[in-house]
Amino acid sequence: MSIVVVGTVAFDTVETPFGRGENVLGGSATYFSTSASFFTDVSLVAVVGEDFPEEHVTFLQGRNVDTTGLQRIPGKTFHWSGRYGYDLNEAQTLDTQLNVLMDFQPELPESYRDAEYLFLANIDPDLQMKVLDQVRKPKLVACDTMNFWISSKPAALKKVLQRVDIVVINEGEARQFTGEANLVKAARQIMALGCKRLVVKRGEYGVLMFTPETVFAAPAYPLEEVFDPTGAGDTFAGGFMGYLANTGDLSEAGLRQAIIFGSVMASFNVEDFSLNRMKRLEFKEIKARFSSFKALTSFRDVAV
Amino acid sequence: MSIVVVGTVAFDTVETPFGRGENVLGGSATYFSTSASFFTDVSLVAVVGEDFPEEHVTFLQGRNVDTTGLQRIPGKTFHWSGRYGYDLNEAQTLDTQLNVLMDFQPELPESYRDAEYLFLANIDPDLQMKVLDQVRKPKLVACDTMNFWISSKPAALKKVLQRVDIVVINEGEARQFTGEANLVKAARQIMALGCKRLVVKRGEYGVLMFTPETVFAAPAYPLEEVFDPTGAGDTFAGGFMGYLANTGDLSEAGLRQAIIFGSVMASFNVEDFSLNRMKRLEFKEIKARFSSFKALTSFRDVAV
Numbered sequence: 001m002s003i004v005v006v007g008t009v010a011f012d013t014v015e016t017p018f019g020r021g022e023n024v025l026g027g028s029a030t031y032f033s034t035s036a037s038f039f040t041d042v043s044l045v046a047v048v049g050e051d052f053p054e055e056h057v058t059f060l061q062g063r064n065v066d067t068t069g070l071q072r073i074p075g076k077t078f079h080w081s082g083r084y085g086y087d088l089n090e091a092q093t094l095d096t097q098l099n100v101l102m103d104f105q106p107e108l109p110e111s112y113r114d115a116e117y118l119f120l121a122n123i124d125p126d127l128q129m130k131v132l133d134q135v136r137k138p139k140l141v142a143c144d145t146m147n148f149w150i151s152s153k154p155a156a157l158k159k160v161l162q163r164v165d166i167v168v169i170n171e172g173e174a175r176q177f178t179g180e181a182n183l184v185k186a187a188r189q190i191m192a193l194g195c196k197r198l199v200v201k202r203g204e205y206g207v208l209m210f211t212p213e214t215v216f217a218a219p220a221y222p223l224e225e226v227f228d229p230t231g232a233g234d235t236f237a238g239g240f241m242g243y244l245a246n247t248g249d250l251s252e253a254g255l256r257q258a259i260i261f262g263s264v265m266a267s268f269n270v271e272d273f274s275l276n277r278m279k280r281l282e283f284k285e286i287k288a289r290f291s292s293f294k295a296l297t298s299f300r301d302v303a304v
Numbered sequence: 305m306s307i308v309v310v311g312t313v314a315f316d317t318v319e320t321p322f323g324r325g326e327n328v329l330g331g332s333a334t335y336f337s338t339s340a341s342f343f344t345d346v347s348l349v350a351v352v353g354e355d356f357p358e359e360h361v362t363f364l365q366g367r368n369v370d371t372t373g374l375q376r377i378p379g380k381t382f383h384w385s386g387r388y389g390y391d392l393n394e395a396q397t398l399d400t401q402l403n404v405l406m407d408f409q410p411e412l413p414e415s416y417r418d419a420e421y422l423f424l425a426n427i428d429p430d431l432q433m434k435v436l437d438q439v440r441k442p443k444l445v446a447c448d449t450m451n452f453w454i455s456s457k458p459a460a461l462k463k464v465l466q467r468v469d470i471v472v473i474n475e476g477e478a479r480q481f482t483g484e485a486n487l488v489k490a491a492r493q494i495m496a497l498g499c500k501r502l503v504v505k506r507g508e509y510g511v512l513m514f515t516p517e518t519v520f521a522a523p524a525y526p527l528e529e530v531f532d533p534t535g536a537g538d539t540f541a542g543g544f545m546g547y548l549a550n551t552g553d554l555s556e557a558g559l560r561q562a563i564i565f566g567s568v569m570a571s572f573n574v575e576d577f578s579l580n581r582m583k584r585l586e587f588k589e590i591k592a593r594f595s596s597f598k599a600l601t602s603f604r605d606v607a608v
Binding site: 182202205301 | 599602
């Protein structure tokens with residue numbers, strides 16, 4: 001089944017200790033769509049300005065991403081600038097130019113409205129809500145957010161969180177949102193808003209998936225070369241949702257496999273700047289790294 | 305088989321956001337011995353002063369720890385004071401009074417010298433070396449260290465690392481020791497000194513075990529209540545080595561199980577101050593939590 005995603009399509013200017021990318025393709029919906037497209041069809045809802053090069057649209061279409069919902073309006077495309085130190089876990093935002101995002105009114109093409117899978121990528125929660133209201137009967141809705149919206153629009157964000165099945169959030173943001181230092185307690189508080197599952201992203205430490213009864217811990221893949229963590233979380237979410245939409249298996253076991261596929265996709269994405277690694281990624285590499293995750297985490301039961 | 309451990313037996317004064325323990329029982333060898341004693345016999349090499357209460361010795365003996373190698377010499381027992389903030393991953397050392405540790409000359413009782421398993425817990429690397437020299441033909445030697453020795457005695461420490469089979473070290477210390485930000489690269493550099501395996505402790509993020517060919521990732525157990533992380537690393541090492549000595553299985557699979565048992569022991573230890581949780585721990589709880597680790601990490605293979 002196909003996934004509808006709303007989020008940002010952006011220019012990023014990124015500095016890491018290993019290099020610099022200026023005005024490269026970025027944005028939460030871009031990373032998500034590209035990653036999910038390895039598993040399923042994706043329909044994109046986003047906005048760009050007049051300065052957005054056609055080649056980026058062509059790239060997305062080449063990955064079978066439906067760009068009917070990608071609006072192009074007068075003005076400049078959203079631009080994020082950030083820097084990472086040797087600790088690649090946290091980006092330092094240097095500059096955010098919202099530009100066309102300020103006037104974005106997401107309007108879903110009729111062909112999108114019966115989507116079974118919906119992902120509300122990191123964007124203004126008011127826009128997330130507008131998209132949620134336009135999808136008729138989704139089977140599964142997940143959302144992401146970031147510290148900026150937690151500080152600036154907590155009430156709107158809370159309303160979104162109350163209407164989704166799965167919340168995907170960074171560890172630090174889960175703590176920030178709840179004011180609770182213990183992550184297990186923070187997770188319980190967020191789930192109390194109504195979602196069935198909470199997926200906590202911990203950068204190089206992997207992912208925890210909570211339900212009221214269970215926890216699943218997945219490591220990140222230990223890499224010798226991490227060039228650019230930008231988009232790792234969105235790429236993770238794309239693999240996760242893409243695999244779920246591909247299989248339709250929403251059981252605990254199916255969701256755990258999806259967490260690993262998300263982690264696999266994120267592990268590739270950080271190996272190069274922007275979406276460069278995704279552009280040359282082959283499905284057989286994805287399968288091989290899934291097996292590597294199995295080898296990384298397996299241990300024998302014991303009778304003691 | 306029995307394990308010989310050299311390390312500190314100490315008084316700790318610890319503050320966490322959840323309480324304070326003053327002059328409570330602590331020390332790397334104390335935590336290690338107590339944890340390992342759930343799996344095998346332990347022979348302790350350490351020093352205390354005249355102020356060390358007999359009840360603590362009685363406690364260790366009650367856990368079948370051989371205290372023949374525990375010297376009592378004139379002066380005061382080693383005393384560490386530290387504090388943890390809400391981020392319980394890193395202790396802030398407030399005060400270190402070496403006291404009798406300054407004059408400690410480890411002398412192994414004859415009955416210790418044929419030990420097959422040796423653990424050099426966190427203590428002056430010169431003392432670690434003196435103990436290593438007195439054990440005739442160990443089957444497996446592992447060691448721990450800390451930032452203090454990395455800064456103050458790097459040459460002596462390096463000599464120890466060159467002679468052990470397994471190095472157990474904190475993530476931050478692996479980075480500090482090598483000056484390498486990427487953990488996988490740091491691990492390779494430390495292994496290049498000669499050890500066959502490197503175990504990197506990452507606090508609430510679990511453990512990575514490296515060999516030149518493989519990596520194993522174990523999560524920490526997600527706990528809703530963490531009261532005092534003091535001794536978690538030594539308790540981990542005690543469970544790890546204790547299980548190895550118990551089974552004698554030094555295969556990759558055996559070592560992975562030992563990592564999980566170490567993680568199980570550490571997860572209990574942080575649930576209360578000092579060794580209080582260890583004192584009331586039962587083996588059936590250890591078995592149950594091993595199963596919980598299985599449930600926490602399991603995912604199905606896929607045919608994609």
